[in-house]
């Protein structure tokens with residue numbers, strides 16, 4: 001099969017299309033013929049070895065010292081079940097599915113095996129392969145931090161910093177669905193989009209500092225990585241939760257102590273890939289509550305351009321890679 005491989009950390013040109021052996025489904029696994037995937041901010045970070053401050057050493061030790069140990073990047077996919085391994089009961093060849101291997105990677109290829117009891121679900125009615133491929137990276141991250149970490153409640157005020165990205169655009173939709181009042185922080189170019197996704201208020205970060213508005217929020221979800229407890233404290237309500245999705249190692253390590261001392265809840269670190277979250281996202285899409293936003297589309301042979309777009313830090317939703 002064809003796959004995009006990255007053997008050494010570097011710019012977008014570090015990714016090359018090569019032929020690699022086809023994977024075979026083991027017992028309990030399905031083999032998916034991938035029709036669409038994404039180049040997520042996570043893929044771009046790993047390819048370029050651009051990690052939040054303090055994570056460079058631990059990330060290289062975990063992911064590979066000179067290049068990614070998992071040479072085929074790609075955290076999410078949508079496609080058609082091509083074959084099934086022994087004991088698979090829930091899927092059969094021809095089923096349209098999407099999956100979120102996440103840090104397990106391997107989606108920038110024509111074929112990928114996924115455990116049937118893993119983060120895999122049927123594509124909801126009415127969604128294209130391109131949309132289904134873009135459900136999970138932003139959606140599962142937003143779901144984890146809003147529901148599991150912050151336990152947002154109906155009527156609470158939630159601010160999303162970086163509201164137009166893959167995570168932010170999912171977080172706006174989900175926070176609205178959970179009955180919260182959403183404030184989106186983005187550039188003016190994306191104001192209409194985030195309003196259409198459910199934001200009641202929009203703050204343009206190019207002209208205003210959300211921490212200096214005199215307003216307070218119960219939850220601040222930061223996908224940009226330019227906040228801290230010290231900066232956000234005046235903007236957090238008494239029961240405030242600060243979610244640092246792109247926090248530095250120092251911030252992640254300090255979070256439990258900061259929470260204890262401040263009486264607020266400060267959290268960071270990676271969101272896990274849960275089967276239940278992928279199934280919940282499929283239902284939210286089917287119910288019309290959540291629809292992934294697509295920034296742009298590139299065929300697999302132009303995946304380096306997709307990496308360059310993800311590197312820009314300006315994508316609106318997800319950069320999709322299609323595989324005919």
Ligand SMILES: NC(=O)c1ccc[n+]([C@@H]2O[C@H](COP(=O)([O-])OP(=O)(O)OC[C@H]3O[C@@H](n4cnc5c(N)ncnc54)[C@H](OP(=O)(O)O)[C@@H]3O)[C@@H](O)[C@H]2O)c1
Pocket residue numbers: 040041042045137138141161162163164165166167168185186187188189190205223224225226244245246268269270271272310313314315316317318
């Ligand atoms: N902890 C976890 O488990 C986890 C999981 C997934 C992602 N992440 C991290 O979360 C971050 C966001 O991921 P993503 O995929 O959503 O990124 P993304 O799609 O690349 O986000 C880009 C968006 O950020 C906006 N932006 C840039 N600078 C901004 C600023 N100063 N203020 C407000 N918005 C700004 C841009 O809007 P404009 O063009 O309008 O500027 C753009 O729409 C990444 O650092 C990623 O590594 C963490």
